[in-house]
Amino acid sequence: MSSQDFAIAIMAAGKGTRLKSKRPKVLHEVGGKPLLAHVIRSATAVVPPQNIYVIIGHEAERVRAAVAQTGVNFVVQAEQRGTGHAIQTARTALAQFANFLVLSGDAPLIRPETIRRIRDFHTAHGATMTILTAKPSDPTGYGRVLREGATDRVAAIVEQKSLRPEQSDVGEINSGFYAFHSEPLFANIDRLSTDNPHGEYYLTDMAALLVAKGHKVLAIRAHDPDEVLGANTIAELVSLDANLRMRKARELMSQGVTIFRPETCVIDDEVRIGVDTSIEPFVQLLGNTSLGENCRIRSYSVITNSRIGNDVNIRPGSIVDESSIATGAIIGPYSHIRPGSEIGEGAHVGNFVETKKAHLGRGSKANHLTYLGDVEIGAGVNVGAGTITCNYDGVNKHKTVIEDGVFVGSDSTLVAPLKIGQGAYIGAASCITQDVPADSLAIARGVQVVKDGWAKRRREERGKK
Ligand code: UD1
Ligand code: CA
DSSP states (O other): OOGGGEEEEEEEOOOOGGGOOSSOGGGSEETTEEHHHHHHHHHHTTSOGGGEEEEEBTBHHHHHHHHGGGOOEEEEOSSOOOHHHHHHHTHHHHTTSSEEEEEETTOTTOOHHHHHHHHHHHHHTTOSEEEEEEOOSOOTTSOEEEESTTSSBEEEEEOGGGOOGGGTTOOOEEEEEEEEEHHHHHHHGGGOOOOSTTOOOOGGGHHHHHHHTTOOEEEEEOSSGGGGOOOSSHHHHHHHHHHHHHHHHHHHHHTTOEESSGGGOEEOTTOEEOTTOEEOTTOEEESSOEEOSSOEEOTTOEEESOEEOTTOEEOTTOEEESOEEOTTOEEOSSOEEOTTOEEOTTOEEEEEEEEEEEEEOTTOEEEEEEEEEEEEEOTTOEEOTTOEEEOBOSSOBOOEEEOTTOEEOTTOEEESSEEEOTTOEEOTTOEEOSOBOTTOEEOOSOOOOOOTTHHHHHHHHHHHO
8 A cells, every 4th residue: 555545644733721731732842843743754754744644623723834844734623522523624635535534633652663653454354443552561541451351342431430330440542543444434434423422423432333233443552651642731741751752762773873871861852962972960961962972971961952062071060052162172161152152163162151052163162261253263262261252232242252262361351343363462451442463462451560568557546546
């Protein structure tokens, strides 16, 4: 069967009442991105985006905007009257395909392998409805799947609230993922009723309805019960997040990355890390971040949307945001590398140093208590403790250029726009407001006055009183 014959519907119209949140449920984030984005990512690994229909309703435009760039289609379910109603709403779109799969926008751990497995099982057995099931350690809250004896045929799905006492020990749950043969499904879907505790049209009721009509309804068990976990409450969201983070950490470790105490680290899905790099406890690596080989990222550092080269040492408590750090550089402890910074090969940025749109050339150093904003710094420059680039005049930002080999004495203030020529020296505590020629010395501070014996005389006068 070619993928063209198969569509995927993703149900994402619900409000998520149990989250008690103003944000639509499917836009709550786990593993650094919305629940729905995870499901779409797995779906697009199996069928092209034009075969995917996301059913939206509650805050439809917000949900659409969040995932529109994936190229999927949307169907609006203006009133959310249940999962059965969601599929009724998408009938015109889905009926174009011989078969289709249904995924839940609030169950983000589903993998492409499993989607393919349901599809292949469904078509190989010529089923009308195939239900992915699981046996989690705690089935509470899920619909339960009642099989016909020990076969793979299903008799019915019973929602938690409708379970009869003798059914309460059924441990096999409905994952909310299904495959359907379109023609018989849509011939019968209007028979659904709202005769249940929620007064909704349950897609799950299609199992018993189709069986009553002599159709084949089958169950296929998930290999990993965690894969079908949904998020109806904040506690469940947080636990899914932990689950995804651990999956990512394991994947990285299998590729030669060392992650100490991985349960304390937060590593987003898109992060790439080279071999022999070590991540210490309580590190966060977020967004589109890549780390080279043989780096060490020490505790409490947070790196977002940045590129880190090989052999980089990021010491504890450093923040790196939308910047790049070249091979062999040393950052921290407690450095704040703000957007647009480019730290060159072997450069050092030390404690309590803040950079913003700062380019630091090869081997240059700014080791203590410094602000470097809108500055182009060449190679081999030494920026003394307490140096400040005064880049802002209250209206505009101005640029400072510091050429190769410059030595900036401690406690200098460099008032931009400003250029300090190659090899120049800036005397400590200078306030530099004019360009400094190459190879010169600039000193701009009060001249020191020494009054011989002054202190001694003062003490003696006090003693007389
Ligand atoms: C559903 C199943 C349950 C299963 C569980 C697995 C039903 C009746 N029950 O319960 O058997 O064990 O999933 O996680 O289907 N949605 C719409 N439109 C609607 C209603 C819901 O698009 O009108 C969407 C929701 O946004 C959500 C998904 O469908 O993404 C599932 O709905 P939800 O209310 O979470 O169903 P559960 O109670 O979890
Ligand atoms: Ca759910």
